[in-house]
Amino acid sequence: MSDAMRPPPPPARKGKAKTPLGKKKYLYGYDAHLIVTRDTEHDAVLLDDGTPNPDVLPVVVLGVTLDKPGQRPAYNGLAVLDRLQERGYKPGYLAGDRAYNNSEPAEWQLPIRAMGYKPVYDYRADQLGEQNGTQGAILVEGRWYCPSMPKPLINATIDLHAERIDRETWIRLIAARRGYRLMPKQNADADGYQRMMCPAEAGKAQCSLKPHTMGRGPVKVCRQHAITIGPEAGAKQWQSLEYDGPQWQKIYFRLRNSVEGYNGYAKNPLAEAIEAAGSRRIRGIAASRPRPSSWPSSSPTPTAARS
Template identity: 80%
Template sequence: MERERRLALFTEFVLDASVRPLHSLLAELAEVSMGIDATPIRTFSRGRATNGPELATDPDGGWYVRDGDHRDPDAPVSDSMRPPPPPAKKGKARTPKRKKKTSLKKKYLYGYDAHLIVTRDTEHDTVLLDDGTPNPDVLPALVLGVALDKPGQRPAYNGMKILNRLQERGYKPGYLAGDRAYNNSEPTEWQIPVRAMGYKPVYDYRGDQLGKQGGTEGAILVEGRWYCPSMPKPLINATIDLYTERIDRETWVRLIAARRSYRLMPKQNADADGYQRMMCPAEAGKAQCLIKPHTLGRGIRLPLIDPKPSPAGPVKVCRQNAVTVSPEAGAKQWQVLEYGGPEWQKVYFRLRNSVEGYNGYAKNPLAEGIEAAGSRRIRGIAAQTILLAFQLAHANRRKIKKWLETLALGGERPRRRTHHRRKTKERKVWTPTGHLAPAS
């Protein structure tokens, strides 16, 4: 652990020095939003079969598999990472099937997962000014932290290791977006610590995680937010119906907007332990409810909630003005923005696209080429981390230099002409299908 801490301190020093020209601008931001992602990088060692007699000369690395969670299916799984066994079924026991081996042809590369945290401005909509020069208020996307590990291993552990160091360096927490490898971690390892540090998580979900995800005190969790238990089913299943093509995008947008009238509203900010008082939408003036007569007669613009009768009576959120929601309730899927809404699309798309864009920027074979192993002809995770930190620092300085040279400050012409953007992939390539309108 001490060696790991010293390695983190060194990489922090190298990356911090690369963004020093923008330290004052980063300090002026009210919050620093970040995106996190793991990208594969090769090691100079030649990989061998994980279940054979020969081992690779770089045992710290592993096989990166393009499919699934990128973990080598032939590698042994430790007890801490092994999924729980399925419940035993009644009846005659069946002979277990032999494990199917994965050929090396299906494996992508032998190396590491580089967990990168990239900062990005999520407030400003306009990147270029009217004269075509970059907006000096919009800082370029830069890498602030890095950690290496075997592919598909411990995404939450590596992400938290970087975030803890960034908090010690004084960066003010803002929005935090990552791919599904992070928000599918155990809540005690990722979601709860991230919220305790002050970050505002923004997530995407798998197809089987859409719709209703849980509940507490009678309220239901739908795609990361708390709602009235009597919210109509078409609103609960709106995204599921979009993915299964039962509704079109325009209908989905209207249904997502209609959810706001059924959303629980905060009565007060969360306390130091993460507990927060939430009001039902009728008490917050967003709806009318037959259980609470004093909320009726507010006009037809507010929806009328008609809960189904139950022998046990109304649930707690319907009986009281407000309920207390613990940080553990729905922690795995909870997020700060309404899933699929305009603000969620703006923040999530920008942070995720910034990480993917930076990966491509640093993997440029004519520049740093971080995915290739030719510039890091050394073995061991410590040596690979140090050399990768210098490569990322150079990519940061290269990006800052180009950004400064294209700024038109003081009415003067920029030293360098702003590049016309090449035709790039559509934004929906890196984001959930169906959330963006097709290009006209």
């Protein structure tokens, strides 16, 4: 830290020090980035005798990194995920707070997809509705759709937040989107490229723009039988589940609630008490080197990240 950035020395007089007008008070601390595993298909419901269900995987912290507050969330998240991959942990659904999915795609979204994770994101209010496009297809709240999808369906979540529609109407509009969703023709390849068909080609809808009906369409997704969508297209917002749909809610909130629960446990003065300064007798980050033999060679696939 340069001299210009250092806080002023305390006053020489006795009594409680006061911060002079125009001066900033500096506080020091770290962000903890936790990687937590969670069974996304089952809740941890106890058996009738009060014991844990052995068929439900427990919530476990698999890794932690520390850094300056608000700094490099993507870098820190990937640092832990890389170590887990080296130890043989399998990728699964991946959820985190918005600090991660608002990173640059090359720093977070593309690397985690290349590692095999299936992202499940939440969005800010200004990120809802149509987010991106490629070859005529449009990305709406993380999924690819036909460009002919009506505006009321595209803006359904925006209208819900603005209280222009009620939740029951929103549910109906979201369900109607499925008829306009692009359908996968094949699984994504090792580089993340995937062939996708418009719903008319997939037999899910009728479209006057298809060549075998009433002429050629104006954009590639309408002219061709299928298009190839690469991982870079809409990378920042793309996700593997329909945003706020039933499966998204089940998986996203299970992952996020597990991480928030561990955050509370770590800060609880009767548990880990990481906020208690009296328990930290040294300054800085204490170095630790885990023994490789102490780590299991495989893991459950669901994983969650938190800054």
